[in-house]
Amino acid sequence: LLSVRAAAEKPLLQVLGGKRATQVPIWLMRQAGRYLPEYREIRSSAASFLDFCYTPRLAIEATLQPLRRFDFDAAILFSDILVVPDALGQLVSFESGEGPRLAAITGASDLAKLKATVDLARLSPVFEAVAGIKAALPSGVALIGFCGAPWTVASYMVAGKGTPDQSPARLFAYQQPGVFADLIERLVDASTIYLIEQIKAGVEVVQIFDSWAGVLPAPEFDKWCFRPVQRIIAGVKAIFPEMPVIVFPRGAHLHLQQIARQSGANAIGLDSAVDPAWAAGAVQSLIAVQGNLDPLALVAGGRALDSALDSLLHCFRGGPYIFNLGHGILPETPVAHVEQLVRRVRASG
Amino acid sequence: LLSVRAAAEKPLLQVLGGKRATQVPIWLMRQAGRYLPEYREIRSSAASFLDFCYTPRLAIEATLQPLRRFDFDAAILFSDILVVPDALGQLVSFESGEGPRLAAITGASDLAKLKATVDLARLSPVFEAVAGIKAALPSGVALIGFCGAPWTVASYMVAGKGTPDQSPARLFAYQQPGVFADLIERLVDASTIYLIEQIKAGVEVVQIFDSWAGVLPAPEFDKWCFRPVQRIIAGVKAIFPEMPVIVFPRGAHLHLQQIARQSGANAIGLDSAVDPAWAAGAVQSLIAVQGNLDPLALVAGGRALDSALDSLLHCFRGGPYIFNLGHGILPETPVAHVEQLVRRVRASG
Numbered sequence: 001l002l003s004v005r006a007a008a009e010k011p012l013l014q015v016l017g018g019k020r021a022t023q024v025p026i027w028l029m030r031q032a033g034r035y036l037p038e039y040r041e042i043r044s045s046a047a048s049f050l051d052f053c054y055t056p057r058l059a060i061e062a063t064l065q066p067l068r069r070f071d072f073d074a075a076i077l078f079s080d081i082l083v084v085p086d087a088l089g090q091l092v093s094f095e096s097g098e099g100p101r102l103a104a105i106t107g108a109s110d111l112a113k114l115k116a117t118v119d120l121a122r123l124s125p126v127f128e129a130v131a132g133i134k135a136a137l138p139s140g141v142a143l144i145g146f147c148g149a150p151w152t153v154a155s156y157m158v159a160g161k162g163t164p165d166q167s168p169a170r171l172f173a174y175q176q177p178g179v180f181a182d183l184i185e186r187l188v189d190a191s192t193i194y195l196i197e198q199i200k201a202g203v204e205v206v207q208i209f210d211s212w213a214g215v216l217p218a219p220e221f222d223k224w225c226f227r228p229v230q231r232i233i234a235g236v237k238a239i240f241p242e243m244p245v246i247v248f249p250r251g252a253h254l255h256l257q258q259i260a261r262q263s264g265a266n267a268i269g270l271d272s273a274v275d276p277a278w279a280a281g282a283v284q285s286l287i288a289v290q291g292n293l294d295p296l297a298l299v300a301g302g303r304a305l306d307s308a309l310d311s312l313l314h315c316f317r318g319g320p321y322i323f324n325l326g327h328g329i330l331p332e333t334p335v336a337h338v339e340q341l342v343r344r345v346r347a348s349g
Numbered sequence: 350l351l352s353v354r355a356a357a358e359k360p361l362l363q364v365l366g367g368k369r370a371t372q373v374p375i376w377l378m379r380q381a382g383r384y385l386p387e388y389r390e391i392r393s394s395a396a397s398f399l400d401f402c403y404t405p406r407l408a409i410e411a412t413l414q415p416l417r418r419f420d421f422d423a424a425i426l427f428s429d430i431l432v433v434p435d436a437l438g439q440l441v442s443f444e445s446g447e448g449p450r451l452a453a454i455t456g457a458s459d460l461a462k463l464k465a466t467v468d469l470a471r472l473s474p475v476f477e478a479v480a481g482i483k484a485a486l487p488s489g490v491a492l493i494g495f496c497g498a499p500w501t502v503a504s505y506m507v508a509g510k511g512t513p514d515q516s517p518a519r520l521f522a523y524q525q526p527g528v529f530a531d532l533i534e535r536l537v538d539a540s541t542i543y544l545i546e547q548i549k550a551g552v553e554v555v556q557i558f559d560s561w562a563g564v565l566p567a568p569e570f571d572k573w574c575f576r577p578v579q580r581i582i583a584g585v586k587a588i589f590p591e592m593p594v595i596v597f598p599r600g601a602h603l604h605l606q607q608i609a610r611q612s613g614a615n616a617i618g619l620d621s622a623v624d625p626a627w628a629a630g631a632v633q634s635l636i637a638v639q640g641n642l643d644p645l646a647l648v649a650g651g652r653a654l655d656s657a658l659d660s661l662l663h664c665f666r667g668g669p670y671i672f673n674l675g676h677g678i679l680p681e682t683p684v685a686h687v688e689q690l691v692r693r694v695r696a697s698g
Contacts, residue, residue, distance in 0.1 A: 164513055167645055167679075174649035214600075217643050217675075218624035219660070251563075253602040254624050275567035275603050294566050296516055300523035311568070326566075330516075 012073045012142040015288050015320045016205060016244035016266045024313065024321060025073035026345050027144070028338070029248075029269075030328035031066040032078045035335065038065050049094035050086065053079045059129035060136065067138055069335065070342050074142045074205070075133060077198070079126055081148025081209055084190050085157050087122040089115040104160030104168075108179045111186075118190035120197060127201040134202035145203030147194050149210035149249075150187035150228040157183065166212045173220060180224075188228045192235035199240050207246040207269070208232060214251015214271075221255060226263065233264035246290060250327065260286035272326025276315035288320035293341075295330050301337040309341060313348045361422045361491040364637050364669045365554060365593035365615045373662065373670060374422035375694050376493070377687070378597075378618075379677035380415040381427045384684065387414050398443035399435060402428045408478035409485065416487055418684065419691050423491045423554070424482060426547070428475055430497030430558055433539050434506050436471040438464040453509030453517075457528045460535075467539035469546060476550040483551035494552030496543050498559035498598075499536035499577040506532065515561045522573060529573075537577045541584035548589050556595040556618070557581060563600015563620075570604060575612065582613035595639060599676065609635035621675025625664035637669035642690075644674045650686040658690060662697045 011025040033039055039062055046052035053059055062078035082100050086092040091103035105111055134143055147153075155166035158180075173180040195206045213225045233245050248269030249259055259268055260283050270279055270291035283289055297308040312323070323345050329338075360374040382388055388411055395401035402408055411427035431449050435441040440452040454460055483492055496502075504515035507529075522529040544555050562574045582594050597618030598608055608617055609632050619628055619640035632638055646657040661672070672694050678687075 170643070170645045171648055174643075174646055174653035177653075214622055217621050217641075217646075217657070218626065219657075220643075221622075221624075251600070251622070254622075254627055272566050273563055273570075273600070273603075275570075277567065278603055292566075294519070294523075294569075296519045297523055297566075299520055304523035304526075308566070308568075 010073065010140055010142045010204070012144075012322060013204060013244065015322055016246070018288075018320065021320075023073075024323050024345055024348065025142075026323040026342060027072045027074035027076065028066075028325050028329050029076075031070075031072060031076065032062045033329065034331035035329055035333040035338075036065055036069075037335075049080070050083070050092065053083060054125040056125050056129040056132055059126070060132040063129070063133045064136060067141060070338055071346060072141065072342070074144050075137060076144040076207070077126070077130060077133065077146060077203065079129075079146070081146070081153055082156060083123060083126065084118065084147060084153055084187065084194060087115075087119045087194075088186065088190060089113065089119070090157060099162045100156060102157055102160045105157050105183065106172075107176060108182075111179060111183055114186065118193055120193070123194065123197070127197055130198055130201035130203055142204045143202060144205045144207055144246075145195060145198035146207045146209060147191045147232075149208050149213065149225065149247075150184045150191060150232075151216070151224040152210050152212045153187055153191075154180070154183050154224070155212050165215050167215075170215065170220070173224060184224055184228050188231050188235075192232050195232065195236050196239055199236070199243055205244045205246065206236065207248060208265075210247065210249045210252070212251075213249035213255075214253070218254075221252065225249065225252065226255065226258065229259075229265075230263050237264060246322075248290075256283050257286065267320070267322060269324065270326060274326070276312055280315045280318065284316060284319040284321065288322065289316060290322035290324045292324070292326035295325050295327050295333070298325065298337050298341060299330055299333050301334060301340060305337060305340060306344060309344055310348075313345065359422065359489055359491045359553070361493075361671060362553060362593065364671055365595070367637075367669065370669075372422075373672050373694055373697065374491075375672040375691060376421045376423035376425065377415075377674050377678050378425075380419075380421060380425065381411045382678065383680035384678055384682040384687075385414055385418070386684075398429070399432070399441065402432060403474040405474050405477040405481055408475070409481040412478070412482045413485055416490060419687055420695060421490065421691070423493050424486060425493040425556070426475070426479060426482065426495060426552065428478075428495070430495070430502055431505060432472060432475065433467065433496060433502055433536065433543055436464075436468045436543075437535065437539060438462070438468070439506060448511045449505060451506055451509045454506050454532065455521075456525060457531075460528060460532055463535065467542055469542070472543065472546070476546055479547055479550035479552055491553045492551060493554045493556055493595075494544060494547035495556045495558060496540045496581075498557050498562065498574065498596075499533045499540060499581075500565070500573040501559050501561045502536055502540075503529070503532050503573070504561050514564050516564075519564065519569070522569060533573055533577050537580050537584075541581050544581065544585050545588055548585070548592055554593045554595065555585065556597060557614075559596065559598045559601070561600075562598035562604075563602070567603075570601065574598065574601065575604065575607065578608075578614075579612050586613060595671075597639075605632050606635065616669070616671060618673065619675060623675070625661055629664045629667065633665060633668040633670065637671065638665060639671035639673045641673070641675035644676050644679050644682070647674065647686050647690060648679055648682050650683060650689060654686060654689060655693060658693055659697075662694065 155169035267288035504518035508517040616637035
């Protein structure tokens with residue numbers, strides 16, 4: 001009972017639980033990372049980025065670093081969405097300054113080489129990190145776990161890297177729809193299991209990142225984005241009915257109302273291109289919203305930052321709202337601008 | 350009178366004039382270009398891509414090439430949106446396989462170095478090409494001229510190249526809003542003059558390409574995309590009140606209804622991520638729509654292509670509609686798939 005009451009007092013969980021929050025909760029996507037000098041310092045302790053993610057001591061430290069500087073309402077596990085393909089046996093690496101590189105899946109035979117199910121032993125350092133973070137978490141701060149949405153993860157698995165519009169996966173899905181459906185199916189299962197294990201280890205909220213949801217035509221969005229995410233949420237909630245889920249379908253503007261109504265999520269993360277005045281009426285009336293300050297306004301700072309964030313706080317003041325960026329914080333963001341941001345959000349009351 | 354009657358019979362002009370078309374007009378963005386072997390052959394005739402655009406004989410030939418193969422309802426002037434910065438005196442070049450390179454504008458002093466107004470003498474080969482294309486145009490085929498929208502053109506002028514999300518221009522606009530407004534202002538004037546000269550030379554429709562409209566938050570969209578395009582359209586229509594204007598605000602999904610109602614355009618080009626079932630009710634009820642087959646479905650061909658195009662024709666059958674892609678045709682598109690597409694659109698009646 002005590003722990004339930006304590007949890008209920010965390011502002012992020014209040015909003016996600018449909019309650020009136022004592023303050024506007026704030027956290028930032030990629031709040032642990034390269035814009036922090038102390039992160040850049042520990043980053044060199046591991047040979048590769050994946051090694052870093054799989055070393056609990058380092059993942060714990062990276063996750064906690066931003067909380068020592070900023071009055072955030074959440075910690076988000078330091079990891080990467082591509083640990084799932086890695087734990088399915090696909091070769092994954094990160095080239096410094098170039099992003100991820102994977103042994104691209106080009107057809108059924110590549111898919112057949114993957115493990116039948118996600119290798120939880122491979123992921124055990126992640127769960128160990130979750131437990132370590134949870135134990136060290138400041139009071140009032142909620143711990144968020146996450147995974148990538150199947151479409152977004154699949155788009156990297158097929159392209160073997162990030163591309164301007166993930167067209168290799170879109171083409172693959174047109175040319176080999178059965179094989180692609182199989183890949184998505186495996187990712188639904190793997191992601192559900194992965195989130196459940198994160199929850200068992202201690203996360204209090206999960207977020208599903210669908211960074212490439214915006215590039216698909218409507219029928220493909222339904223098949224490859226909407227339904228798979230809906231199934232992951234149902235799978236998680238079958239085991240943990242009260243677990244709050246946030247979805248971040250970047251660019252899926254015309255599908256936000258459907259997601260709000262039918263995905264089963266508790267909140268939607270809005271990207272920066274979503275008009276907050278529109279979203280307050282059309283989305284926030286259905287579900288809690290999170291977002292959507294332009295990360296470049298945070299880089300710019302000064303009056304541009306103040307005016308953009310004031311406008312967000314004004315638009316979303318009437319309903320359940322979590323302050324965040326509309327995409328990940330950029331490495332070139334000055335730490336002082338994050339301080340300015342948090343101060344002003346707190347001053348808003 | 351004769352020429353007016355002939356023009357009115359072109360299916361594209363029928364749709365744009367609010368009349369019932371005798372057939373669904375079809376053309377494809379970037380229909381002249383690298384996917385055609387005959388284009389690749391003549392491309393080497395000019396030393397640089399800009400030289401190619403500025404050589405009337407080559408621009409005319411490239412524009413007409415797709416019309417010899419395909420039963421299209423429109424020709425679109427072969428040129429590039431970056432001739433406008435070139436004619437404003439900015440250094441513009443095209444690196445083979447790497448896209449455009451410009452001497453980036455980093456502040457007021459770079460802007461001050463540009464010409465006060467667009468150099469029409471520099472652009473005269475473009476107008477000469479328009480006249481030559483017009484003279485050679487098959488009957489029933491309409492000639493489309495174009496320019497880039499100020500935001501999209503400015504985003505290249507500031508970044509000096511294409512980037513994944515044109516963030517340099519977004520940051521510039523936050524940090525130096527007055528200078529950026531001045532740049533946008535100059536582009537509104539230059540684009541208006543440029544379109545008017547194209548119309549004088551013979552184009553029958555103009556399209557304004559705002560390929561990067563989708564990356565801006567709502568207040569910036571209004572300032573840098575919506576209002577500048579609205580002003581260009583008003584400027585063109587002040588001289589040529591009957592001239593049809595198509596706008597293509599790629600990614601500006603939540604602004605489509607505002608554009609339909611208030612921009613002054615005669616049609617909106619929809620990108621592939623716009624749900625046609627939604628757009629038929631929400632947009633096509635206000636204005637003619639153009640689009641939005643996924644260019645990757647055209648690369649894929651076969652059943653994926655047939656099913657995607659049938660669905661479009663079905664959704665948009667009840668109102669004014671121009672068949673097109675949702676973005677430019679890709680260089681890897683097989684010519685046979687374009688034949689399959691045109692055949693099937695024509696067979697739809």
